[in-house]
Amino acid sequence: MSVTGNARWNGARRRYRAGVTNPPSDLDAALVSFFDDVRRRPDDFVGLAERDAAEAMAELPTADRVREVALSTAVANRYLVDRRRAASTQVAAGRELSGPVLHRLGLAGLLRSGEPVDATVLAAQTAAYLSGPAIPLHRHLVLNVDWDLAEPLTLAGWRLWRPSEQDWDAMRPVPLAADFAAKPSFDPMLAFGEHLVLSAEDPDAEPARHRVPFRLFRRPVQESPAWAPLLCLNLARDTPVMPVAEYLVEPGRAVTAYYESIPTNLLGPDGDYEVPLLGPLRVEDDQAGWLTGFLSALSGRLDVWTASEPMPKTGKRLRPIAGRFLDTCAKVAFDAVVSIGQDPAEVAFNYVVALERLVSANGDQGDLKRRTAQRTAVLVGRDDAERLAIYSHVDTAYKVRNAVAHGSEAKEKQLTATITHLRAIVRRALIRTIVLGPHLDPDTVFDEALLSTQVRHERIEQEVAAFLEPLTSRPARII
Numbered sequence: 001m002s003v004t005g006n007a008r009w010n011g012a013r014r015r016y017r018a019g020v021t022n023p024p025s026d027l028d029a030a031l032v033s034f035f036d037d038v039r040r041r042p043d044d045f046v047g048l049a050e051r052d053a054a055e056a057m058a059e060l061p062t063a064d065r066v067r068e069v070a071l072s073t074a075v076a077n078r079y080l081v082d083r084r085r086a087a088s089t090q091v092a093a094g095r096e097l098s099g100p101v102l103h104r105l106g107l108a109g110l111l112r113s114g115e116p117v118d119a120t121v122l123a124a125q126t127a128a129y130l131s132g133p134a135i136p137l138h139r140h141l142v143l144n145v146d147w148d149l150a151e152p153l154t155l156a157g158w159r160l161w162r163p164s165e166q167d168w169d170a171m172r173p174v175p176l177a178a179d180f181a182a183k184p185s186f187d188p189m190l191a192f193g194e195h196l197v198l199s200a201e202d203p204d205a206e207p208a209r210h211r212v213p214f215r216l217f218r219r220p221v222q223e224s225p226a227w228a229p230l231l232c233l234n235l236a237r238d239t240p241v242m243p244v245a246e247y248l249v250e251p252g253r254a255v256t257a258y259y260e261s262i263p264t265n266l267l268g269p270d271g272d273y274e275v276p277l278l279g280p281l282r283v284e285d286d287q288a289g290w291l292t293g294f295l296s297a298l299s300g301r302l303d304v305w306t307a308s309e310p311m312p313k314t315g316k317r318l319r320p321i322a323g324r325f326l327d328t329c330a331k332v333a334f335d336a337v338v339s340i341g342q343d344p345a346e347v348a349f350n351y352v353v354a355l356e357r358l359v360s361a362n363g364d365q366g367d368l369k370r371r372t373a374q375r376t377a378v379l380v381g382r383d384d385a386e387r388l389a390i391y392s393h394v395d396t397a398y399k400v401r402n403a404v405a406h407g408s409e410a411k412e413k414q415l416t417a418t419i420t421h422l423r424a425i426v427r428r429a430l431i432r433t434i435v436l437g438p439h440l441d442p443d444t445v446f447d448e449a450l451l452s453t454q455v456r457h458e459r460i461e462q463e464v465a466a467f468l469e470p471l472t473s474r475p476a477r478i479i
């Protein structure tokens with residue numbers, strides 16, 4: 001250890017003991033003694049691999065004292081209590097200070113590095129990791145959208161923001177030691193600070209007792225707990241916005257990666273410089289103001305659906321319909337083109353099923369094609385010409401849907417027309433349905449609107465116009 005590093009370490013310990021900072025707990029004090037013990041015997045770890053050095057540190061008597069106090073502290077905090085093992089000699093609460101833990105968290109590397117560190121802060125961070133108390137866990141979904149978002153937005157109870165490298169670093173387990181950790185907690189591409197992230201507290205999640213040794217199964221996007229904000233983001237354009245990583249974070253203690261598939265781009269003459277690859281959706285500066293307003297307004301309308309108590313029967317259908325639409329978002333790329341390797345007929349089938357359920361609430365199966373085409377036309381069409389075109393597109397889409405349902409091949413011309421036109425129709429129909437609210441009865445209103453211009457104006461167009469009016473500089477014919 002350098003003279004400067006020794007001085008800073010000892011100075012931190014003196015401040016600790018003098019009570020200049022908050023009085024230490026018994027666990028904090030035991031950890032400082034352990035850290036001091038390791039720092040005073042650097043020769044014991046010379047020539048050892050990091051993992052072996054960590055094991056040697058964990059065998060010190062001062063480490064035994066930490067484990068003893070950490071267990072009692074965790075029990076008192078009711079933190080990570082394992083009632084199945086409470087009667088055994090194994091750890092029944094909290095986490096154990098072991099060689100693998102010292103190695104994984106970077107504590108072993110930091111302690112043998114000679115780097116200056118504030119012992120009081122390091123002890124507090126390590127104590128929280130070992131023994132709690134419990135704190136809220138947060139879920140973070142990393143998105144592939146390219147948008148230099150100026151200020152965070154709230155979307156359906158989730159925070160849309162652009163975390164910096166410092167924000168990610170602060171979430172890592174035992175942040176002071178994390179630079180020496182065996183593996184990074186987050187994908188290195190996030191350090192560029194360019195990704196948008198959906199974040200929210202997850203009250204149902206439980207902290208991980210141990211490190212998860214593998215990536216958990218990636219759930220379908222339509223089953224994501226963030227389905228509502230993802231729906232908002234995917235209704236703004238025909239180009240999809242998708243999560244490329246998902247983390248469950250106990251800040252400063254544990255990070256569980258559900259999946260990481262963040263695209264990258266290689267730069268430099270030899271392709272040896274890796275940077276994030278964002279998109280396909282890109283938001284230019286002149287579009288950002290409108291998009292921010294649109295997302296906020298749509299989120300407010302969607303909140304009415306998710307907060308209604310009791311939810312009306314017609315309102316309960318929104319989430320499964322949104323699920324159908326979000327399933328297609330995982331299979332299309334820029335401007336609604338179906339991605340290579342995906343089945344266009346399946347995408348078209350989901351478009352049609354989403355429309356069926358969107359414009360009908362009573363479950364009547366009679367004459368689905370005519371009813372869905374007519375009601376979609378009256379919901380989405382802004383003039384007679386557009387309503388006729390929409391009717392024709394939905395009618396064609398049903399021919400594809402019927403072919404898929406009966407296990408036969410859809411005609412190429414009909415499939416191409418459906419993929420080309422139907423995504424925008426479904427997207428606009430979803431927006432308008434959300435704007436009209438969960439108490440709208442589609443079986444009554446849309447059929448009456450077919451016969452009455454006044455009903456269509458008062459029950460549909462007037463409400464849509466009121467939603468759009470505050471959104472200045474909006475793209476033409478968005479919904």
